[in-house]
Amino acid sequence: MDSFFGLISFVVLMLLGYFFGSVAEKKHYQSILKREAELRHIVVIPQRFPRVANVTESFLVTGSVVISVDYFKRFLATLRMLFGGRLTSYESLLDRARREAILRLQAQAQSHNAKYVYNLKFETSSISKGQKDRVGSIEVLAYGTALVCS
């Protein structure tokens, strides 16, 4: 009887994870694409030495996000780990997190009227290891120096 309830809750969690997770991911990608188009005029480059004239102000800008993978994808990844190979479900998670972090950095630069962000760096860390050392959620931080030009 116990194992029966265990199975039921597993199936329910899988369905919930699959449904809500794929809806959330689709929505997130839509909003990422929309905001990327809006913020494209703010140049973000990982170059260390800026070649910009007439800089009036420069300051640090950061953008960070903590994002979690859903139950269904985590299960798929665990299965995948038996055979090895690409973990596509985690790839999209990291892609979303990085792009979101850049967008937040750009938004912060825009609110201070900066046009350029130089020396972009990324910092990635896993927040909760979850059970059995599986990746639960990851944090991505993007930071750089925003330049305001006259």
Place this chain on the structure above:
Amino acid sequence: MLISNLELIPGKKIVQHLGLVQGSTVRAKHVGRDIMAGLKNVFGGELKGYTELLEDSRKEALQRIEQQAAAIGANAVINVRFSTSSVAQGASEIFVYGTAVILE
């Protein structure tokens, strides 16, 4: 206090280097947020509570680096780097370091 992760500040001259300054904080998540995070681990998506928590601790680390730089008479910190590490289960350390300088 000017904080930047560039090695040179465009349009300004570095008069003196004062060496490395650093700031760090160790923060733990609280139980309420952990429960929410547990739910999010099923559905997927952003963990806003954690994002805020880490943003706050990053601000605090930056404040500490500013204090330390001001104490040795600097007016800017350049070449700033961030680093995050998990110290124990449920706690993470945020570490910021950079070079304190005097700008013209």
